Amino acid sequence: MTNREIGRTLDRIADLLQIKDENPFKIAAYRKAANSIYHLDEDLHVYYQHDRIGSIPGIGKAVKNLIEELIEKGSSEYYQRLVQDIPEGVLDFLRIPGLGHKTAALIYEHLGIDNLDDLLKAAQDRRIRTIPGLGSKTEYNIKKGMDLLQQSHGKTTLGLALPLAQQLRDYLAESPLVELISLVGSIRRGKPLVGDIDILVATRNGEEIKNLFRNYRELQQVMDEGPDYIAGQLSFGIKVEVIMVEPPHFYGALAWTTGSKEFRDRVWEGIEPDRFANLASEEEVFKVIRLSFIPPEMRENQGEIELAQQGAIPRLVEAADIKGDLHVHSDWSDGGAKIQETVTQARLLGYSYVAITDHSQSLGISGGLNEQRLSQQGKVIDAINQELDDFHVLKGIEVDILKTGRLDFDDEVLEKLDVVVASIHSNFKLDKETQTDRIIQAIKSDQVDIIGHLTGRLLNRRSGYELDIEPVLQAAAQYQVALEINSHPDRLDIDEHISRQAREMGIKIAINSDAHHREDLKLLQYGILTARRGWLQPEDVLNTMDYDSLITYLRNKDLR
Numbered sequence: 001m002t003n004r005e006i007g008r009t010l011d012r013i014a015d016l017l018q019i020k021d022e023n024p025f026k027i028a029a030y031r032k033a034a035n036s037i038y039h040l041d042e043d044l045h046v047y048y049q050h051d052r053i054g055s056i057p058g059i060g061k062a063v064k065n066l067i068e069e070l071i072e073k074g075s076s077e078y079y080q081r082l083v084q085d086i087p088e089g090v091l092d093f094l095r096i097p098g099l100g101h102k103t104a105a106l107i108y109e110h111l112g113i114d115n116l117d118d119l120l121k122a123a124q125d126r127r128i129r130t131i132p133g134l135g136s137k138t139e140y141n142i143k144k145g146m147d148l149l150q151q152s153h154g155k156t157t158l159g160l161a162l163p164l165a166q167q168l169r170d171y172l173a174e175s176p177l178v179e180l181i182s183l184v185g186s187i188r189r190g191k192p193l194v195g196d197i198d199i200l201v202a203t204r205n206g207e208e209i210k211n212l213f214r215n216y217r218e219l220q221q222v223m224d225e226g227p228d229y230i231a232g233q234l235s236f237g238i239k240v241e242v243i244m245v246e247p248p249h250f251y252g253a254l255a256w257t258t259g260s261k262e263f264r265d266r267v268w269e270g271i272e273p274d275r276f277a278n279l280a281s282e283e284e285v286f287k288v289i290r291l292s293f294i295p296p297e298m299r300e301n302q303g304e305i306e307l308a309q310q311g312a313i314p315r316l317v318e319a320a321d322i323k324g325d326l327h328v329h330s331d332w333s334d335g336g337a338k339i340q341e342t343v344t345q346a347r348l349l350g351y352s353y354v355a356i357t358d359h360s361q362s363l364g365i366s367g368g369l370n371e372q373r374l375s376q377q378g379k380v381i382d383a384i385n386q387e388l389d390d391f392h393v394l395k396g397i398e399v400d401i402l403k404t405g406r407l408d409f410d411d412e413v414l415e416k417l418d419v420v421v422a423s424i425h426s427n428f429k430l431d432k433e434t435q436t437d438r439i440i441q442a443i444k445s446d447q448v449d450i451i452g453h454l455t456g457r458l459l460n461r462r463s464g465y466e467l468d469i470e471p472v473l474q475a476a477a478q479y480q481v482a483l484e485i486n487s488h489p490d491r492l493d494i495d496e497h498i499s500r501q502a503r504e505m506g507i508k509i510a511i512n513s514d515a516h517h518r519e520d521l522k523l524l525q526y527g528i529l530t531a532r533r534g535w536l537q538p539e540d541v542l543n544t545m546d547y548d549s550l551i552t553y554l555r556n557k558d559l560r
Contacts, residue, residue: 159489
């Protein structure tokens with residue numbers, strides 16, 4: 001089993017335990033272990049061979065034994081016992097946006113349903129409302145959620161697809177038969193959900209490239225092939241296609257295979273492919289068709305073609321523009337790294353600052369900080385800062401927005417911090433008007449700098465809560481509160497559409513990792529892709545500021 005498969009098994013154990021309403025700390029232990037494994041740079045089998053699994057942060061004796069069993073046998077007796085009580089099909093219920101573990105447990109307990117088809121039929125037949133504690137609204141949410149699930153059927157998150165695509169690309173690139181290679185299609189455009197992986201290869205020996213593909217370790221099956229392509233399926237059912245062209249035609253094919261269908265239909269209609277032979281770059285392709293170069297993330301036919309005709313394509317934000325991360329958790333709450341470890345990683349990434357924003361007190365399951373522990377953490381941060389000459393650790397908090405819109409800490413506590421991120425972590429099912437007002441009340445606070453993961457969506461798992469986005473954006477613009485692109489690939493919230501709208505209204509955007517492990521800082525790459533899809537420029541992004549400018553900005557809210 002691969003690291004990802006073992007991590008996924010631990011996550012599924014946590015889900016099964018949560019459906020069974022087991023000890024929340026036991027559940028959290030499996031989640032933490034899974035998270036650590038997802039972030040390992042080394043194969044778990046190497047840890048196993050050197051008896052080092054117990055040295056991985058967050059892995060205790062019981063989990064260590066289970067991982068060793070998975071490595072040795074490819075299965076776990078404990079997991080099999082759990083699925084005897086709760087069939088694996090019940091776990092599929094959790095894929096429905098808005099349907100949680102408690103509701104899944106009630107449905108299985110009262111109706112014995114263990115698959116999505118029967119669940120939908122039960123909702124359509126009005127049987128869900130007969131379950132104590134559920135009702136007609138739950139039925140409606142299941143039917144609506146199933147519609148959303150079917151719309152994203154066969155699609156996977158960028159965070160899962162991109163690393164797999166990069167691994168296959170690098171594997172093929174090692175061959176001397178590959179002269180040029182690139183990811184193309186929706187994955188190159190940075191879409192948050194992708195249907196498949198597309199890779200373009202320039203080669204003079206397509207048959208040998210096909211053989212290389214057939215021998216790829218992660219390939220589960222070859223599904224189709226033709227003279228200039230081969231398609232198959234990787235782990236987790238992700239489809240992949242390798243497209244082969246002669247080297248002189250690579251850059252023309254690169255430009256053509258990257259854009260969306262709507263983009264291609266407008267840009268390439270009536271243009272002969274031979275016009276792009278023997279070009280030296282993708283930029284030259286655009287020169288041939290008399291357009292300014294359009295970055296891949298913008299190629300969606302949403303106004304970028306007109307900008308290119310005018311020579312007005314903006315310089316989009318890049319990784320090199322980012323000076324720091326303003327939403328990071330540590331082991332003071334539910335993070336897996338000490339503050340100093342996070343600082344070390346942030347410096348390796350070239351940052352000049354990082355904000356430690358652990359959870360606030362109301363989020364008890366995540367070890368949220370009360371006023372006393374927040375003060376103690378501040379003293380630790382002060383001590384770290386005294387040892388640093390070229391780096392700054394900001395004192396912060398991810399403060400909960402409570403049901404009424406009030407914040408989890410009073411102003412006199414928050415005003416002592418450098419940065420305050422306000423987020424919703426509970427009461428997701430309030431009606432649209434109440435939820436909207438809740439967020440606006442937080443925006444009006446003199447202490448809030450950033451609204452975290454605005455809509456609360458989890459891709460392929462939970463749709464965002466009901467929200468009227470227009471008045472929220474108007475409030476953010478009026479009170480000069482930034483909105484966050486949460487870079488975790490399960491969130492990417494706010495999305496490119498809200499990002500672009502916010503930019504047009506003068507609202508600053510913070511591209512944050514929401515890191516719960518030092519390796520999570522690298523997730524910022526996904527947030528940057530979303531920002532580029534939203535046409536954001538460096539000046540639109542809060543954390544492109546240098547430290548002095550940022551601190552001045554944060555401390556002078558009335559002057560923004």
